[in-house]
Amino acid sequence: MTVLVTGGAGYIGSHTVLALSDRGEDVVVLDNLSTGFRSVIPEGVELVVGDIGDRALLDSVMDRYEVDAVIHFAGSIVVPDSVTDPLGYYLNNTVKTRELLAAAVVHAVPRFIFSSTAAVYGMPEIVPVTEDTVLAPISPYGSSKLMTEWMLRDTAAAHPLNYVALRYFNVAGADPQGRAGQSTARATHLIKVAVEAATGARDQVSIFGTDYDTPDGTGVRDYIHVSDLAAAHLAALDHLRAGEPGGVFNCGYGHGASVRQVLDTVQRVSGQRIDVREEERRAGDPASLVSDPSLLRQTLDWTPQLDDLAVIVEHALRWEQRLRQRPTV
Ligand SMILES: NC(=O)c1ccc[n+]([C@@H]2O[C@H](COP(=O)([O-])OP(=O)(O)OC[C@H]3O[C@@H](n4cnc5c(N)ncnc54)[C@H](O)[C@@H]3O)[C@@H](O)[C@H]2O)c1
Numbered sequence: 001m002t003v004l005v006t007g008g009a010g011y012i013g014s015h016t017v018l019a020l021s022d023r024g025e026d027v028v029v030l031d032n033l034s035t036g037f038r039s040v041i042p043e044g045v046e047l048v049v050g051d052i053g054d055r056a057l058l059d060s061v062m063d064r065y066e067v068d069a070v071i072h073f074a075g076s077i078v079v080p081d082s083v084t085d086p087l088g089y090y091l092n093n094t095v096k097t098r099e100l101l102a103a104a105v106v107h108a109v110p111r112f113i114f115s116s117t118a119a120v121y122g123m124p125e126i127v128p129v130t131e132d133t134v135l136a137p138i139s140p141y142g143s144s145k146l147m148t149e150w151m152l153r154d155t156a157a158a159h160p161l162n163y164v165a166l167r168y169f170n171v172a173g174a175d176p177q178g179r180a181g182q183s184t185a186r187a188t189h190l191i192k193v194a195v196e197a198a199t200g201a202r203d204q205v206s207i208f209g210t211d212y213d214t215p216d217g218t219g220v221r222d223y224i225h226v227s228d229l230a231a232a233h234l235a236a237l238d239h240l241r242a243g244e245p246g247g248v249f250n251c252g253y254g255h256g257a258s259v260r261q262v263l264d265t266v267q268r269v270s271g272q273r274i275d276v277r278e279e280e281r282r283a284g285d286p287a288s289l290v291s292d293p294s295l296l297r298q299t300l301d302w303t304p305q306l307d308d309l310a311v312i313v314e315h316a317l318r319w320e321q322r323l324r325q326r327p328t329v
């Protein structure tokens with residue numbers, strides 16, 4: 001019984017691979033290393049370097065291992081890039097997932113867990129956001145993920161494949177033991193950018209918009225620690241293995257922090273002053289995006305362990321300091 005993790009050399013995938021191998025699961029990773037890193041794969045886990053769109057490779061991996069579940073992280077994740085290259089995003093996120101699903105059906109893989117995103121909600125009018133909020137993505141990235149959710153729903157209705165789609169809110173932080181973290185080049189995510197500034201890798205941080213209808217005028221997001229998110233994947237796996245019905249779940253803590261609160265926390269935890277520049281709003285940013293995670297908490301055996309912005313920042317910072325000393329290759 002092997003868990004096939006696509007994108008397991010990437011940021012969130014690598015934390016989930018660690019969590020799986022920590023509890024003794026057999027894991028094989030399929031990753032083309034386009035944004036992932038070989039060095040994060042733990043000992044005892046096989047890395048197959050290749051593409052999820054390569055059907056012959058998928059068949060050979062699924063022939064070689066008895067795949068009990070696919071956990072599918074592989075994809076392209078930069079929202080503005082999806083606007084300039086929509087077809088590239090639909091190819092990598094939607095079309096290639098179709099190949100992966102087709103292989104899973106042919107090889108009778110019974111379980112599938114998918115990385116979806118809060119971007120499927122677009123600019124929600126009511127916050128916190130429940131799973132039945134209207135689905136209205138405003139970027140090709142969000143649309144490519146929503147199309148994949150629909151493909152999964154329809155495939156699961158037609159074949160003996162049960163699935164969970166997890167809609168992540170803002171993922172941040174790093175492995176508490178310092179074994180993995182976010183190494184992404186050209187990162188745009190706020191906490192990553194802020195810890196880069198705190199460690200001297202960047203001169204300043206921009207605040208995109210100070211006139212939102214939020215308590216301090218800056219954007220509010222629901223930041224979830226990457227290791228708690230990894231644990232949600234294990235809970236989803238256990239849920240499916242128990243024969244329970246799958247579904248779609250928001251992954252967040254249910255409360256938000258503003259850009260200023262994040263920057264203050266990074267300054268406090270690091271003891272470094274960050275040079276901040278106030279700028280215009282960034283196109284497509286909602287004022288506030290906070291999950292209602294009740295369904296996840298009620299349905300899956302998941303209780304967050306790291307729901308504390310200072311802890312998220314501390315772990316992100318520690319990883320960033322390590323990267324400065326020894327860049328990931
Ligand atoms: N980071 C976030 O805040 C966030 C939020 C919501 C959803 N997600 C989703 O979570 C998943 C993982 O995101 P991440 O932040 O870890 O990104 P990442 O870029 O660190 O990881 C993606 C991994 O997939 C691999 N990959 C990409 N295309 C591939 C392909 N065609 N074949 C094989 N491997 C391929 C990359 O090499 C990389 O290792 C993505 O599907 C993303 O859409 C991320």
Ligand SMILES: O=c1ccn([C@@H]2O[C@H](COP(=O)(O)OP(=O)(O)O[C@H]3O[C@H](CO)[C@H](O)[C@H](O)[C@H]3O)[C@@H](O)[C@H]2O)c(=O)[nH]1
Pocket residue numbers: 077079117118119120168169170171188189190191193205206207208209218219220221259282285289
């Ligand atoms: O340098 C920066 C970076 C971000 N922000 C602000 O910080 C908040 C968070 O921005 P991020 O770029 O960190 O994250 P997003 O909320 O834009 O995006 C996240 O949520 C999306 C769902 O809406 C997608 O899932 C995406 O992959 C994921 O990173 C926003 O208010 C943004 O305007 C800044 O002020 N300065």
